[in-house]
Amino acid sequence: MISWIKNHKWKTLIVITFSLLLIVTPYLLQGLVKQIILDYTKPYGIQQVELEDIDINPFLGIVSIDNLSLYQTKQSLSPSITQENVTAIKPITNIGLLEVNLNVLNLLQKRIWVESIQISDTDLPFDLNDKQQLFLADIPLTSDTPSEENTEESAKEGLGFLLGLDNVTLNNISLSLTHKSKTSNLHIEHLNLSHLYAWSEDYARLEFKTKLNQAQFNANLQLHLFKEFPKVVGTLQTKGIKSSDFIHFIPKQEFDFNAVLNTDITFTLEQSNQGLKLFQQGNLDVDEIAFTQKPTQANLNKLSWKGDFYYTEKPIKTIDLNGKLELNSLNLNPAGLSVSDTSNQPNLLADITADINSTLTLDNQSINLKHSGDLRVKNLQGGYQNLLAHLEQFNWKGDVNLTSDEKVTFDSTGNISLKQLKLTNNKVTLLNAGSASIKEFKLNNTDSISINDFSLQQFTLAKNSNLPGLVTLQKLSLDKANYNKEADKVFVDLGQLVIQGSETHITLNKEGQIKEINTLLSALPNSEEKPTSETKAKTEAISKASNTQETDNLHYQIASLKVMGNNPIYLVNEQLKPALKKTLKLDQLILGKVASKKPTNNTAFNLKVVFDEFSHLSSQGSFTPLQPTKAFNAQTQLDGLSLLELSPLTEQTVGYHIKSGQLSAELETTIKDNQIDAQNKLHLNKLELESINNDKSKDLQKSFPIPLETGLAMLQDKNDNIELSLPVKGDLNSPDFNISDVITIALGKALAGATRSYLLLALQPFGAIALVGEYALDKASAITLQSVDFDYGKATLSPKMQSYLGKMKVLLSERKAIQIKLCGGVNEADRRALQQAAIKSAIEKQAKQNANSDKTTQDGKKIVVPDISISNPQLLELGAERQKVIKRYLLKLGAASKQIVICKPQISKETKAGQVKLTI
Template sequence: MAEPQQTPPTALYRRRWFRRSLVAFAVLVIVLSLLPVAIRYAAIHVLQDQGIQHVEIADVDLNLFTGEVGLTDVGISGDGLGRATLSRLYVNLAISALFSKRLALQQLELQGLELDVQQTETGVWQVAGISPPTPAQTTASEVEQTPAEPWGIAVDQLKLVGISVHLSMPQLQSDVRIDELRLSQLASWQPQQAAHYEAQLRIDQAPLMLSGTMQPFADTPQFAGKLELTQLPLALAAEFARDAGIENLSGELAISTEFRARILAGMPAVETTSALALTALTLQQGQYRMQAQRLAWRGQVNYLPPADEQDLGLRADGTLMLQRFVLGDEQAGLQLVQLQQLDVDTMVLGEAQQLSIKHIAFDQLELLQKGEQRLLKTAAISVTDVSFDGQQHLAIKDVVLNGLAVHAVLSADGEVELVSQLQASGATQAQDPGSETVAATAQDEVPPFRFELARLHVADDSRLHFKDNSIDPAFEADIKPFSLTIAHVDTAALDQAMEVDLRGVINGQDQITLDASLRPFGDTLDLQAEGKITALDLPPLSPYANQAMGYYLKRGQLNSSLTASIEADQLDANIHVVLQKFAIEEGDPSKHKGFSDRLSMPLDAALSLLRDKHGTIELDIPVQGDISDPQFDVSQVINKALAKATKTAVTGYLALMLQPWGAMLIAADMLSDAGSVSLQPLAFPPGETGLGREQQDYLVKIAALMQQRPEISLNICGVASQQDRQALLALRQQSEQGQASSSDNTPPADEAIDNQQLLDLAMQRARQVKAQLIERGIEAGRLFTCQPDMQNAASNAPLVKLFL
């Protein structure tokens, strides 16, 4: 039997499944080949539908199996002026993670991005010339819709290279370039895993380095790292500064900081350890120009959620340094402040703005300078232990000034020259009346400000120089060395005494000291003080003496001691004055007459009575007054006290020299404050001209006084008296006794002695007194007789009045 014939196998390509698979594969290949093109055109179409005017994508690489996508040479722009270009974008996506709703970027690289970011004049931001879309309106159903489960996101490796952002704002033009930025190990489903980042940027060629770790998805998001910025030009912020009235802002900023930031209950908390420096800083606001070579901070600056409404949340602990600082007023041509260096050590800013500073040092501080003229300069100032409670209490332990030099020059109108120029330039502005009311109301709502200063010390290498051009000739005084110590200042301790200790040497010869204890902050002032002035040369003070008393000081030195007490605003002081070789000369007639009237004699005559045999005058001047009285003027009080003390001293001296006839002098002085100094008059028996023994002894005393005081003169005034008329008439009647009675035409008895006889009698007595004094060695040129008259003759006694 013949074997059955076998059917030959069908060729593989003829099989149906093969043909179908081949077609499917071909279609897949075609689809995969055309997909990048389709994606390219679809992306262009979608972007154009979003309002982007111009879209360019040179090439798209896609691998669905590996999850790789690549774009090259991308360019987009909107209807604005900006655009964006991208050299290359590469994305490697974990496909399997998509099934778990996780977007896991295994690798993301961005290279050569050029991006324009612009803010228009209306405040609208445009990125690549594209304005942001208008937010869509949310419907009620969308609001009530339960949100879908969010996708997770992760980045294994992110790399940005050569990214340039051109930022354009009305107030800022800047270029930011990211040379390289790396981010790794970031995953939202691993919130405790620390992601690492590192960036190298340039802001207008200023290098910026940033590196660190972050945990943005943790329950408490945290960011930590280090930032370094150098040579950032401040001119970038010039337009922002101009809005605040600041012009010509220039300089460079450098920052080096290590930071840690957390989000606590929705509030940021930032801790930094920083070194910040501003160099070559210059700015101008109005007429004021400020320059600083360097301003630097080193230490911690933290921000914490505020503890209360008074707390700003800012905390700081570190040091501050300022070098070569200058503040000038260009309108006045004044240099207001010049400082070589300021160092602030251990400055701590705590809760509620509580501030403490361990030490502040000023090196070569100068205030108010114009050309060679300078108001104040210090070689060094040291301030120790400053504390402020953030509200109403400032306390300082110690302030020491070394090498203080003050040069105060008064102009012809009596104003400090540099200060008046500053005021004229508008530096001191009148406060708006409305603001004064607000300030007063606010003051009523808070406790009074308290200031404490344990000690202020001006070291003895200091100098005070004073020149007064308002008088002629100008007065000039140089106090060197000068030292001052003020201790225990506390505006709230009303019963605590503040101590003052002052020492100085004036013009290299005159010494001045003052020790005082006072309580100045109560309702009334209390003070106890003692002071001394030694060997003060008086002629330079002559213009002031002329203004006060109408006398020029021609010669002399002053030694003086002061004891003063003020209790409840009541001043009680005594000034002990010792004048050596003192000589004066009349100046302003109106003033020296008024002063002499208070003395009851010319001042030069009064002083001549007070000089001892060495030409020295000692005088105690008691000064009293109510300093709270609005009419109280210390210069007028002292002037009046000086006149009274001089008069009292003269009266006491004369009373002593003319004993036992001085009692009458004191009584007369107490009854009268005007006229010349009246000595006890010489009494005569009515109708007689002869001097009795007692009157001659009295003239001996007067002659001795005038010999000891050759500068004084004596006025001798005979007095017409009705008692003399009666005595002369009685003598005439006795001489005519025994004669017949007079006829009816005989005049009355009181007319028998005429007035001229009385005036002649008074003149004879005065001449008799003058003759007696001449015989005792007194020059006739120092003795002046008066022309008698009949005024008050009915009440006058027979006598000769004596006036110095």
């Protein structure tokens, strides 16, 4: 070995020198680099540069620097800085690893090709001053006024060499940016950029695939930077970028926001002679969106946009959108979440999808928006207090135009449909709509709203687990509706409203209230604060004044209302025992035009109601619904209504049980100038009443001039039918007017009048009838018939009276319910007649006795007129006998004994012939 060295001295020297260079060069280079960095940074306060290691591989083109740190002197330290003091100072910036890999062969083609740059474990503090100058550890990275000479020189130096960069890798990088005493921080765990630049004749290409905290961020860009009109064309893909990774760059706000961004878009950004242009198409998804600003909280599972976006600046700024927007599981809580009580907090949950074709133009102070598309809302759920709303589906399709300059104008045209809308409160369903649609909907600044062809199907109101619901509509349709507001006046115009099929339930509880209405009102949200009496009075006064003003300013009309098809009405009255249950069927209801501007105009109507398979009611005429007491004209027919079902009502109200009966009627009703004049013809078939409550029936009797049973019995014909005319008249303006009293009075007069007419006819030529208190309605009175006359002091029937009693027997035979009461019977004239008859009899007896005596005694005797008086018992005995004579004769003719009632005889003060009074 030694001999070889001696024989090859120059070669040995070269090897030794090269080896020494390899050993010494890194140390020399390390010191040189440290000194160069220190010389550059020392004017900016850097006092020391530490460099752990530097490694250069000239063959592979790799330069690696480990743990480069810059130290700055603090003002509290002494000017003479020792090594001990310096090492005790924390470095203001540190680069753990900086590695650059150059492609040496590309230098021959005047290309500086950096294959990779790797930076790890680095702290980089940046500062930005008010002049927008950027500093790294007080070292300026930008100049306030760059020198044109230096700029040109730098350009010349760079001319001829093309710079290329392929891959950048960042690991554990901490960045901070301080501006106006506020610092934002960003920590990058890992970031990898590859294929950053590739040479092209026409454009540069920038490609990178990065990961930011495991989130993908990829781009492929064409950079047309040196053309007359620079342009960037490319694609951008992101996946899983979280807003929380950038929260430190955003100043602290009064709200919290979190989201995850995913994109896959293609775009073109161009600076043209018409300004900036941007075109973008593709997908943009934002997931797991959460927004909180007390007291509001919103969550959105996913926001998705797929479509085109176009922006241009000239001739005016214009934005065009054409695509599809989706919002999945939107959850909005406007009043925030309350841990203690969430039931009273408003909330909203929905899935929203929209097809958007919009153009937005910005011209100075003017904004114009034109939009057309579809809006679909599914599974909409909302709540407030205990009130819950659920909408399965809502669709809107149409156009929107909005202009904003000095004022905002807005108009929209489209069609609307919804499916399964339900509003509930606990166990009560306030409303439930199966489906609804509007074929044409127009809106203009909320001052003008019009709809055409509105349809609502399967609608239910006020339903709970115990009640079937107040109203259920099978189908409701409205051909048109218009709402217009002019100044302070509001106009509502409805077209033809048609209801096809309905079901109505009305249950009257024991307190006389409608259960279904109570159910609806109790389910509505209640105000927590109860107003004081003073506040309530003020509120009522304001409300009254407001209602008056609104009434004056509100004008409305409806062209017609038509109800047809199967429309049962179920009535239950729980005030009766057992409860009264009745099912009616509204077969037809037609109403003509109603207009608030012309309240005195008549509205035609046609009504048909079916009570059961055997009975129905029909009515037609006209009335003024907005002034119902002013005018009413109607012709009504009722056919075959069974009265048996009304028996529970009559039992409780008037004390009568209806054993049988059927009612038909023809009613002619006229109201003019608040004066009612009704002519009613009633047909009662086989009516049979039975009093089951004497107190109530007696109260009813007080309203009639004759007993009810008597009047009805007198009116019945041989077939037990009654034909009754019932006129009703009255002044509706009278404060004492009560329709119930008016009908009662009319019925009493009708009974008395009809009975009088019947008896006059039935008892002719003995029809001299006196109806005591015929028109006095304060108490019930009997019907007093012509008395049975007797000769003075006699108890025998004359032929005339026998004929009269024959007529009475016919009456009793035809009216089995009638009872004749026999009262009175004698007077003082009868007393005198009996006295004269007694005296005469006594004289005749004396004369007979004298005629039978001896002649010797006969001549000496005289006839003496006796002093005879008739006592009351003797006189009353004549009265009793007369009553018996009448009853015997009627029984002989065939009358029933129970129909003739004998009362206690009384002595009348009359002086005419004796009479037995007959009353029914």
